[in-house]
Amino acid sequence: MAPEQMAKGGTRLKPGLAACNLHHWMLNHQEIIENNKLYFCTLGGFLIYKLTGRHACHITNAAPTGFVDLTKLAWNPDIICAVGCADFIFPDILHEHEVCGYFSSSYGNIPVFPDIGDHQASVYGALGGLEEMAVISGGTAGIVSVVSKESTPGDHENRPYFNHCYLKTVTQLPGGRNLDVLIDFIEDIGKSIYDVSRNREDIWRSVTSTILNTTNNDNISDVLQVELGFFQGQQGVKHGRIDDIRPGNFTVGSLFMAAYENMADIYITALHKLTGSTVPIKKIILTGGSIHDNLFMKETIQKRSGIETIPSIVQNQELAGLLQLASKINSEHG
Known part of the structure; x- marks a missing residue:
């Protein structure tokens, strides 16, 4: 083919x-x-x-x-x-x-x-039927999507959407499973070195607290460089590695800050592929477990993109999208 x-x-x-x-x-x-x-x-x-x-x-x-x-x-x-x-x-x-x-x-x-396709329903639910917004989803894998009135060639997919529009999309980006690789490492240290076992939710809470303390520490100037290409076939990243390790900067907080910054850069690069000069984006909506409630990720994407970035105000975006479509269709059919 x-x-x-x-x-x-x-x-x-x-x-x-x-x-x-x-x-x-x-x-x-x-x-x-x-x-x-x-x-x-x-x-x-x-x-x-x-x-x-x-x-x-x-x-x-x-x-x-x-x-x-x-x-x-x-x-x-x-x-x-x-x-x-x-x-x-x-x-x-x-x-x-x-x-x-x-x-x-x-x-x-x-x-x-x-x-209705689950991806389209999720975007429709997150956007509330509005356009001129981008949706960045950080689930198991990352997805960046924008609504466009035309299908355009490029390094992205053109998926059908609603009202004769298209959903320009870059898929298979790093997401939650990439961060889980780092969590697995921390969990293994606890088990193999300290003979301590903690559930993943507790580890994530500790990591989040550590990132907050790291960002509030004015002495942290040398942050690690992390590339999240841990899986084959992922888009936007080629390698899985940690660079620029120096005395004092190889900490849990610096590790995850660098990972989130790499993820944000990958998402913004994908967004630029989708928008170019033809699709004006006024706001970025965040969905997905790994970034929806992540304040550091939100602020990083907003700072580096220059676009207002907010978490989705609805949960279960797929069901919200179906409900909005059903309400619209019901009104049209009387």
Whole structure:
């Protein structure tokens, strides 16, 4: 599959795509393929089919499979044939405002709408439906996203969004799992050197307190340099290492401060890739467990980007996004 074909889908070729996994599955299940009528479903699309009998899905869940041509908002027959799925029956691609069908219940016929991608729902919930903001998510992995009215080429993904917009995104950035590598080291010191075992929540609380004490110490002038490239395939960082160790600066506080600063720089670099000179960003919204309540991270991103940075005011952004979409659709349908 040529890069220009993948670019039409707004994503890059990677092992996690449904297109890759399905191709591998087909190589080992020829007897099933030859003897059955096969339907390709997203998970949400399968539930829609069971509830309504309609074979359909939303564009935000269709695109991540690798089979979509975003320029046409339709399935890409070239990639489907390349993978070997020409005989599969693919679902109708619907927009969020379209009714897939109705579920018959004791309460009457309940309209069923398309399945919404979790990333898009989370961004929608964090932004409250507004634009001119960026969302930086520091979950297990880091993600930086901005809403754009057009799909543009570049070192990023163009994911479908709502209201005919796109979600320009850089994924697989360092996040919580990278910081966990450092926590694992501290935990191992406690067990192997001091024969002391503490749960990870207690360790994190102590680390947070240590960072606060370090930032308040005027004598701390030589902070370590940390690169968080601990895992293969991560974006925005190449190496995992600790540099510039000097007498007095190799402390827990300096270690984590340097790690957070590296993470902030990676996120800001990714944001610049997404915005360029075309997408004005007035505010950065932080989500995800590793940065949402992290005051040091918030202040570092704001200082280095020059953009107001605040934690998301809602929890469970995915559910908040679905609720806001449902409310909007309900008002439009009366």
